[in-house]
Amino acid sequence: MHEYYKAIEWVGKVSGDAEESDHSKVKTLHVTFGESSGYSPEVVKSYFDEAAKGTPCEGADFDVTVTRSMLKCPSCGHVYEKKLLDYKCPKCGSEGEMTESGNEVELTGVDYDEG
Numbered sequence: 001m002h003e004y005y006k007a008i009e010w011v012g013k014v015s016g017d018a019e020e021s022d023h024s025k026v027k028t029l030h031v032t033f034g035e036s037s038g039y040s041p042e043v044v045k046s047y048f049d050e051a052a053k054g055t056p057c058e059g060a061d062f063d064v065t066v067t068r069s070m071l072k073c074p075s076c077g078h079v080y081e082k083k084l085l086d087y088k089c090p091k092c093g094s095e096g097e098m099t100e101s102g103n104e105v106e107l108t109g110v111d112y113d114e115g
């Protein structure tokens, strides 16, 4: 259900911004999903489409960027991309720790339909 709440949040925020800036229609939402966020962009979009009806967001597209999960080595400080089932640092072999990267779910920008 977290996708549902995220969709509602974005419809509310973007519709409010559109009205404040005198735009009647939103064309594209630029959104970032981390691969470890637990969110499905497709599911958020389907709730978004439903919630957007009758708002400036109706019919808007998602431009989705998916970020990879990054690990940081506690021994040597190396930051590297997480591989499936492999947390080891490629430089020294220590067990890496999760960083914030790959967990984000963010709205990074909005395009309005000027026509």
Ligand SMILES: [Zn+2]
Residues within 6 Å of the ligand: 073, 074, 075, 076, 077, 078, 089, 090, 091, 092, 093, 094
């Ligand atoms: Zn290391």
